[in-house]
Amino acid sequence: MSVEHDTRRTGPSGRIGVARWAADLAMGARFALTGGREGWTRTILTSLGVGLGVVLLLMAASVPNLIPAREHRGDARSVLMVSNDAEPARGPDTLMVSSTGTQFHDRDISGVRLSPDGAKAPLPPGVDRMPRPGEMVISPALKEFLDSEPLLKKRFAERIVGTIGDEGLLGPQELYYYAGAEAAETTFSDSGFRRIDHWGTTTQSGPLPPPLVLLIIVGCVVLLLPVAIFIATAVRFGGERRDRRLAALRLVGADSHMTRRIAAGEAVFGSLVGLAVGGVLFLLVRGFIEGVEIQGVSFFSHDVRPSAPLATLIALAVPAAAVLVTLFALRGIAIEPLGVVRNTRPRRRRLWWRLLLPILGFGLLVPLMGNSLVGDRETYQVAAGAVLVLVGTTALLPWVIEAAVERFRGGPVPWQLATRRLQLSSGTAARAVSGITVAVAGAIAIQMLFVSVQDEQTQDTGQDTRRAQFSTAIPVRDGADAQAALKKFGATQGVREVRGLVSASAAELSAGKKPVKDPATTGLYVGDCAALREVARIDGCKDGDVFYTLYPDDPSSAFIKPGAKLNLETPRYSWAGELEPQRTARPWTIPASAREVPTRPDPMGWETIGVLATPGAVDIPALSEPEAIAWLTLDPGDAEAVEHVRNTDAELNPQMRGWAMMSTQESREFASIRRGLFIGATATLLLIGASMIVSTLEQLRERRRLLSVLVAFGTRRSTLSWSVLWQTTVPVAIGLALSITGGLALGAVLLKMIERPISVDWAGVLMMTGIGAGVIALVTLVTLPPLWRMMRPDGLRTE
Template sequence: MTLLDQKRIPAGPAHPPEPPSPAASWLRDLGLGIRFAAGGGREGWVRTLLTAVGVGLGVALLLTAASIPHMLDARSARDQARSETKISESPDASAKKSDSTVLRIEASTEFHDRSITGYLMRADGDHPIVPPGVAAFPAPGEMVASPALEKLLDAPENALLKERLPYKVTSTISDEGLRSPGELWFYAGSGTLTSASGGHRIAGYGDPGPADPLPPMLILLTIMVCVVLLAPVAIFIATAVRFGGDRRDRRLAALRLVGADIRMTRRIAAGEALFGSVLGLLMGLALFLTGRQFIGDVEVWDTSAFPSDLAPDPRLCLLIALAVPLIAVLVTLVAMRSVVIEPLGVVRGSRNRGRRLWWRLLLPVAGLAVFGITGKFEEYGPVNPYPIVTGAVLVLLGLALLLPWLVEACVGRLRGGPVPWQLATRRLQLSSGTAARAVSGVTVAVAGAVALQMLFAAMNDDFNKVTGQDTSRAQFYAHSEIVRGDAAVHTIKEFRATKGVTQVIGTVEAYATKPGTYKDDEIQPTTSFTVGDCATLRELARVTSCRDGDTFVVHPKDKGQADWVDETARKGKVIEFDSYGRGKPLRWTLPADARTVGGRTDPSGEEHWGIMVTPGAIDARTLPGAETVSQIRVDENVPDVAEYVRNTAARIDPGMRLATLTSVVRDRQYASVQTGLQVGATATLLLIAASMLVSQLEQLRERKRLLSVLVAFGTRRVTLGWSVLWQTAIPVALGIAVAVAGGLALGATLCWMIDKDVSGWFLFLPMAGAGAGLVLLVTLLSLPVLWRLMRPDGLRTE
């Protein structure tokens, strides 16, 4: 008997396989989408690369932004490390002389509007302390310079700077002694520096004190700068993951033929977006690491950084690594809900109705309401950043959501016109959402920039003070603690002999006191004492007749201060000059025939009073604790006249303080925040230009066959080029209109919060011009690809 003869035993009923769990279905479909993105042939790889490039650009900028806190901390730490160690809270406190102490005086200067910081130093012993980044203490006549300053000195066209700093460069300052690679810094050795000539003794380097805190208004500015610069990046990343959506939908329609349902196609699309976003993360990391190596060679608005400074916070890196793929998946799923993917390659809109406006207005209104609930800031009170960030993000995001409705509403009413205009408007009518997404980053960036510019303009008076200096009478102010020979006359002669100098007000100044013994709670009468020739005294006091040897008692406008001057300036009585520890006190009798005159305001904006004498009345060399002061007027039409003046000052006294007179002085913290905005805005504009270009190229690639058909039917290439320009210009124009309106509203609200009046309603004009420039730039860069796509072989298909 064989097995065939055996009686067959009927099998039991078959059990259907258990359906996979929702998590398993998600993982399976996401994996399938990743396989399509990675192995979908040339078309699949082109779309994936476009997405990766778009996401990568945004991720690179996000990583750079995440590095800013570390960069600022590192710069501040290096700056504090090279500051002198404080002996006490008194700014004039000096260390006791020892084998390691150093005498030094600041010898900073400027060259072609670039600040150069430096110190003249002289060692007190054989083992002097050295600043961070300096290997050996410079000998007299030698200098340790930063690499940027050494390069500047070596340039043949900078001979005037070489003349001002005639020291031999023996070594360079390493990175640990500089705030940034482009910083101009030096330490020069001196063999003649003394305490009497202005030298200050220090015993070490490293100031552990905290930096000055930012005022509340600057904190508000900083928060808004971060929001405005990063919001377009997030929108661009959300836009990049939707590149190539039409081709993807047609490919997913083919999957419906083999049994895939709607939910499965959405999960597969999410898998493709997930793969592109992860690839973009890796590309962004590569761009960041590559660009970081060259960051030291890039200087924007006089700001640069060392590669080691760009170290993102690990927590922010983790947030970026999780948020970018999550945004990609969510944006794809939301976008897939607006279309129905059917078999046989049919893709159509799920519902043929226009976009609704009401819910798009809720976000900006809610953002303004958050500001209203927060209320006005106190001038010196604490600042809560969370409502500021929430309100600003809601307003800017609401403007981005409002743009698609506005574009659809406007282009739907456009009719007629030239052929390029009709091609552009018809294309926008068919797919206005794609065009609106492409320029949403421009809308957010412009709106934020308009609001920030209004905020800066409103705060301008608080951080830009009018000095009262008269720049028509003098452009430079110099003072030196070295008084040798006929110091004032010598200084005047040197400056007057300088090329381009037209007038010099030169004086020797000291302080005169009323002799006597005073209790601790009594104030010794004191007034200023000025030595200068007659021409100089006429600039400082209302002197009518004057000759060498004359003496004057000068009264200010305030009668109370005039009485205080007379307490010291007693005609025919003795006055005393205190040396402040830099020499012996000197007594001198004020002549009884001294004339009383009124004071004048000098070019630096200070009113002069006290005792004024000509050189024939007293030997200025005998005055203890005196300083030489010069105010210089120049012919600004002479090239490099400022450099000639600075060279003369350095030749008279390397430690001479030379300041440029200006009618307005800016707060340094305010200026640094504004510099940060300019640097960030430059990077954001470049990103927006790149995003618009990538989006434009992706749209052209989608319409390759259509362009070839139009050319085959005789459409001129110039016509198509103009149509591409209008397709970009119309959404950008509408986006800028939305941005200007939203930016003005946001800026006015922020000005209300800080209790400031709006001082500039037309500050949006430069940003509108920048938007128009972006349109032209993107169009010009996309034309070569457009010409290449308009070829007959574009009609070929498989």
């Protein structure tokens, strides 16, 4: 009985009912499952392609759980105090803490030094016992890092007594530690220690600037859109062979509508298997993710959990997209009982709807020029506009390729084979490079945004790296220790020159018998003439001279003048700002020969206000709680000079306050966004590369018989290899040219939205284009061995 006359499962007016749809979809699934080697091959390729896309979608769906988990652990171990929080009184349940850290080459190492006030002091998260002085508890990654870097291990003299658990770390590869401190270390007025009675602070961050919001929105679109395009491409794998099987069904009585539903059933089955494959691959990737670190960021596997609503959306959207893409692909194909009508001259592709997509996209973006991107509506509008522009760029690709290859005539034999193949079936080639096209177009737009935003988010630190390359401040017991610290820096490997000052505080001292109730204080800086010239513009200078610098029109420093008496034993203040009882005075008088001199920014860019004295004018050992301030010039030929200096800095001060100087510094938000986009771009490029390998293998499998016929007739393998290379190169070249045009147009509009001048970083554009071409070249090289295996006459065998 012909299917066209079966009305038992039709609804009113002959419409096909749900049962008929289900039966036909099930039949298509059976063909995919039991269709022999060809059916299985197509199902495997489709499921693998869909699975690769699903992995990245599930990773993206895990971000809503991933970021809050990291922030929660970071807040739980925080020792920051809000400005209006009062320091708790000393007790058995309090402890003194101070944040510290260092660097080793390009790796950041953070930590906390702590000294408990009593036995009930709260433990840090992830730590089972409090480290005593000379002991430290470290993260597993830091333990492994110390074992592999002997030079770094010298920096940490403490004995390792344990490791930090997962709940106390941001990620498994984080380099973090807790070190016990001597109680005396916390008594320095400028030690950085503070008293707490609990761990954890909830920090509230302000809204991001509009340029950074735009970067995030466009970045997410650019990273996820290639995934969606590849999934849509994967469900069309093996389309030509599938259509020939459907023609056989027409021969036994199926109508054209039934064949389309059966084709949709095959696609649904492949997509469902792809979901399963993607789920398994996601679990495998999640199991290995703890060993991966990108841009200093790592993740715990238990944090990588897809959001339930997003995971449900993925599970529903992928099969639905498979059905829609399949039906859309079959709209221009006539599957008849005697064959598939696709080998005649195809109808020219329509241009109007392909141009309509980017026009609509720019129509959404242009009204936002100069407006603030703070509302949800603007966010969705930007995302929708960027999607339409990039999808429109991809939709234009088949039309442009078709229009270009139509004009190709003559040339060498490999070129003719390639161009003729493209003229007969340019759509397959366009689908193969569509993912890289949209990725490069979006990357160029982001690159233009980055160049514009980077200037704003990169600040000049004011540090003069020509005068010094390392700076530090070491709190010491007395002036003699400060001098010894400066000498130790001078003896460090890789140090060419040390210019240092011994810094202390001096307070106003009454000339009469009545003490000053709340004395004003100033800085007292002692060093040789070369060191003093780093902070002031001094003409003549010899040992024994004294100078002073003042803020213009600042009455608080009016007491600094020749003949004024200062107290070198300065008053101390508690954390709450209360003045502690006055200790024994150490009077010192500014000589009458002291001269006022203008200030000069030191190598760190800071202004120094106070009394500047040479060693012959002040008894350095008499200074109270001084600091050794040093600016170091390093040997540029010693690659480890900075690390040797950091080791000396750590030996002199466990707080490790020294830092390598740099002329510019990026904002933390911008650095975080760039790091996140880099991680996402890495994952997207890996997916594109893997997906193109699968897509290219599928195309070669479709042409296996044709390749075997050509080889059997004597065609050289080198000729066929070059033809396959040209078949890949031509669409890639056209796609990259189109992506550059679309990316520049989108980037220009985005820059106008944040009121930035349109500027093109051509080096960045060439780099993005080169990366895209490099991915294609790598894919071509990987697929050459399967190509050579397919070019055998025995490929003519058939079942």
